[in-house]
Amino acid sequence: MLPTKKTVVGASMLRGLDLKEAYVGMQVDVPFQLTLSEGYRDLWQGCFFTLDRLYTSTPFAESMKFDEQILPFGLILNDAVSMSHVDATREVLEVGFENAVYLKPVYAGDTLTKSFVIKNLRPTQDAKHSIIVVECQLYNQNDEMVFSADKLLLFYQLTHPSRILRQPHNASPPPKSAFLEHLKQNGQDFLPANSPLAVLQPGQLILHDATKPIGKSMNMMLSTLFRNMHPMLHNYKRYKENEIVVPGALVASAACAASARALFEVLYESMEWCNFINKVAPLDAIGAMTYVRSIRQLTEGLEELQVTTVGMKNVDVTRDLKGVELPIELFTEQLMPSSLEELIGSQSPVLKDKIVCVVSRTLVRQSPYGQMSNVPLL
Numbered sequence: 001m002l003p004t005k006k007t008v009v010g011a012s013m014l015r016g017l018d019l020k021e022a023y024v025g026m027q028v029d030v031p032f033q034l035t036l037s038e039g040y041r042d043l044w045q046g047c048f049f050t051l052d053r054l055y056t057s058t059p060f061a062e063s064m065k066f067d068e069q070i071l072p073f074g075l076i077l078n079d080a081v082s083m084s085h086v087d088a089t090r091e092v093l094e095v096g097f098e099n100a101v102y103l104k105p106v107y108a109g110d111t112l113t114k115s116f117v118i119k120n121l122r123p124t125q126d127a128k129h130s131i132i133v134v135e136c137q138l139y140n141q142n143d144e145m146v147f148s149a150d151k152l153l154l155f156y157q158l159t160h161p162s163r164i165l166r167q168p169h170n171a172s173p174p175p176k177s178a179f180l181e182h183l184k185q186n187g188q189d190f191l192p193a194n195s196p197l198a199v200l201q202p203g204q205l206i207l208h209d210a211t212k213p214i215g216k217s218m219n220m221m222l223s224t225l226f227r228n229m230h231p232m233l234h235n236y237k238r239y240k241e242n243e244i245v246v247p248g249a250l251v252a253s254a255a256c257a258a259s260a261r262a263l264f265e266v267l268y269e270s271m272e273w274c275n276f277i278n279k280v281a282p283l284d285a286i287g288a289m290t291y292v293r294s295i296r297q298l299t300e301g302l303e304e305l306q307v308t309t310v311g312m313k314n315v316d317v318t319r320d321l322k323g324v325e326l327p328i329e330l331f332t333e334q335l336m337p338s339s340l341e342e343l344i345g346s347q348s349p350v351l352k353d354k355i356v357c358v359v360s361r362t363l364v365r366q367s368p369y370g371q372m373s374n375v376p377l378l
Helices: 038-047 058-063 073-081 178-190 216-225 248-257 337-347 368-372
Strands: 027-029 092-102 111-123 130-139 145-155 205-207 266-276 285-299 302-313 355-366
Touching (some): 038 073, 038 216, 073 092, 073 130, 178 266, 248 285
Antiparallel strands (some): 092 145, 111 130, 285 302
C-alpha cells in the first residue's frame, strides 16, 4: 500500500484595505516609515526635469533661510499618494488629485510616515462603479504634517449602498502652508539677481519642447521605491506590456516637469486639481503645454501664477501643435474626461485620445518685474 501523499494549498495574504469594509471617515494608518535619502532625490531628478534652484542648490536654499535644498513637490506628492495597502484584488484607476499642498519643507534625511482618511464614497454616473476620495497626509519624524492631498480612485465595483455618502466628509479648506509663508516673509530680501527670467503674460499658451517617456525600468523602480504595490504597475505576467500603467503622480509630475524650463524660477507650487484622462504606458512619451490664466504680484520680488498644464502622450508638442487652434475651455474649465474628449474630437482631433492629464496649479515665482525694479538708474 502506497503512503498517502501530503499536500498543501497556498493562498495569498491580503495585507491591505478590503474595500468591502471601507466607510466614510475611516482612517488607515500605514505602519511603514521611509527615510528619503539623497538617492531618492537624485533618482527623481534623473527622471524629471528639475531646474529651480531651491530644489537643486543648497547654497541657494540657504540664502533663502532654509536648511538645505528642498525635495521637489512632485517627489513628495508621489510619496503622499502612493498606497502599499491598496486592494490588489481589484483593478483600480486613479481619477485625479485635489488640494495638494506642500505644508513644510522636506529635506533629504527626513523620515516620513503617512495616514489616509476616506473622505467620500460615491457611485459613478452610470451607478456601476465607485469613486473613493482619500485624504493623504504625510508626516515627518517630528510628527509635523508636511504634505496633504486628496486622491480620487475609481473601483470597478459598486460599494455597498449603505456606505455611500454623496457629500464630502468634514469638508474643509486646504491647510495653510508654513513653507509658503516663509517664502513670503523672507524671499524678497534674499532673492539673487537672475537674468534668465521670462516675462509671462495672462492668456499666454506655452508649448513645451521637453517630451520623454518614464520608461519601463524607471516606472518599475519608482513604483517599487515608493511602495506602490498594485499588480497593474509591474506584473508583466498578468498584464500585457501595453496594459501596464504609469502611476498618476508620475504622469502629473512628468507633465509639470516639462514646463520647468519655461516657467523658471518657481519657488513654490500647489495643485488645486488634476484630472487623468487617458492611461499612460511606460514607453509613452509625455509632453505638455501650459496656459497662463492669471498673474498677480504677491510680494516685492515674487509673483503668483494661476496656470493649467495639459499633459499629452506621443505628441511632439512644439512641432505637432504649431499653429493648431485649441479650445479655450480645455484650459479654463474642469472638464470630465468624456466631455473633454468630445470637445477635442470636434475641435482639435490631432489630440484625440492623446491628453493624459489636466493640472490646475498655483505657482509662486521670482518676478522679473521685481528684479527690474532693483536695477539702478544710470
